[in-house]
Amino acid sequence: xxxxxxxxPENIRxxxxxxxxxxxxxxxxxxLRVNRPVxxxxxxxxxxxxxxxxPFVFKEKDCSLMLSLLSQHSVYRLEEELKRGxxxxxxxxxxxxxxxxxxxxxxxxxxxxxxxxNIRVARQKFGVAQPYLSQLQQRRSxxxxxxxxxxxxxxxxxxxxxxxxxxxxxRALRMEAKNxxxxxxxxxxxxxxxxxxxxxxxxxxxxxxxxxxxxxxxMMIRSMSPEVIVVDEIGSKEDGEAIMEAVxxxxxxxxxxxxENLEDVKGRPxxxxxxxxxFFQRVIELNxxxxxxxxxxxxxxxxxxxxx
Numbered sequence: 001x002x003x004x005x006x007x008x009p010e011n012i013r014x015x016x017x018x019x020x021x022x023x024x025x026x027x028x029x030x031x032l033r034v035n036r037p038v039x040x041x042x043x044x045x046x047x048x049x050x051x052x053x054x055p056f057v058f059k060e061k062d063c064s065l066m067l068s069l070l071s072q073h074s075v076y077r078l079e080e081e082l083k084r085g086x087x088x089x090x091x092x093x094x095x096x097x098x099x100x101x102x103x104x105x106x107x108x109x110x111x112x113x114x115x116x117x118n119i120r121v122a123r124q125k126f127g128v129a130q131p132y133l134s135q136l137q138q139r140r141s142x143x144x145x146x147x148x149x150x151x152x153x154x155x156x157x158x159x160x161x162x163x164x165x166x167x168x169x170x171r172a173l174r175m176e177a178k179n180x181x182x183x184x185x186x187x188x189x190x191x192x193x194x195x196x197x198x199x200x201x202x203x204x205x206x207x208x209x210x211x212x213x214x215x216x217x218x219m220m221i222r223s224m225s226p227e228v229i230v231v232d233e234i235g236s237k238e239d240g241e242a243i244m245e246a247v248x249x250x251x252x253x254x255x256x257x258x259x260e261n262l263e264d265v266k267g268r269p270x271x272x273x274x275x276x277x278x279f280f281q282r283v284i285e286l287n288x289x290x291x292x293x294x295x296x297x298x299x300x301x302x303x304x305x306x307x308x
Contacts, residue, residue, distance in 0.1 A: 004089070004119055004121065009066055027042055088191060088192065090193055093121055094122065096118035097117060126161065145255070148262055148264075148284065155286060185233075186210075186232070186233075188232060192207055215242075217243065218242060233257060261285050
């Protein structure tokens with residue numbers, strides 16, 4: 001939390017610190033928009049700061065000061081981050097940005113006249129993977145696993161904890177620590193700053209930060225010889241082709257995808273093809289309200305070309 005307070009203008013910092021501890025403990029986002037009230041989001045609600053009756057309005061001067069604090073008083077240092085639309089700060093917290101987008105020859109070159117910030121609070125939750133571990137292995141080998149869930153259901157949190165468990169090994173299941181490669185396109189799984197993960201993993205982890213998933217999968221296999229690869233929010237044709245290559249290379253895949261349930265994501269050609277060809281052996285379907293899930297064992301039936 002101290003890392004977030006460090007990049008907030010003092011007046012907003014003081015308002016946040018005055019919130020009840022219960023809200024601070026559950027805080028997931030801080031929304032700052034020019035000429036709009038400051039909002040804090042928990043899993044259950046949006047809260048206007050300091051209150052709906054007397055909201056604090058985020059002004060242009062606050063916006064300028066915040067950008068200065070984020071860039072350590074040199075916006076040029078954020079050139080690459082501004083192309084991506086977010087900045088990862090110490091602690092693994094991510095600050096999303098919105099404003100006037102600069103386009104050159106069809107490519108995004110950056111964001112100017114920034115008017116909105118979305119600070120996403122990174123909290124590593126230890127143990128959330130525990131209920132699933134025994135179901136995600138078979139004969140002391142990890143199964144190719146797909147995590148399905150809508151936004152805010154905890155997909156990345158679960159994926160992160162699974163990566164941690166795999167890198168340290170699970171003694172109760174007699175599962176030894178594995179070399180894990182994380183393809184972290186949006187710096188959310190490991191929350192890396194200058195290539196160094198801000199979240200805790202075992203010693204057997206290698207991370208490609210801010211790297212496109214499809215390219216990262218191949219780079220990781222060629223350069224780091226992982227036994228398991230973890231990747232978030234797959235979906236494109238290129239992602240699917242790279243996952244197939246990785247599986248054929250003998251690497252176990254743990255991936256996530258947006259969707260209400262398995263039937264929902266099977267409507268997407270790339271995911272449907274991976275499932276029908278038997279690449280994924282397990283699916284965890286997460287629930288938004290409870291942030292808990294059920295494990296489905298997938299068995300490819302060649303006679304019916306279906307999943308049973």
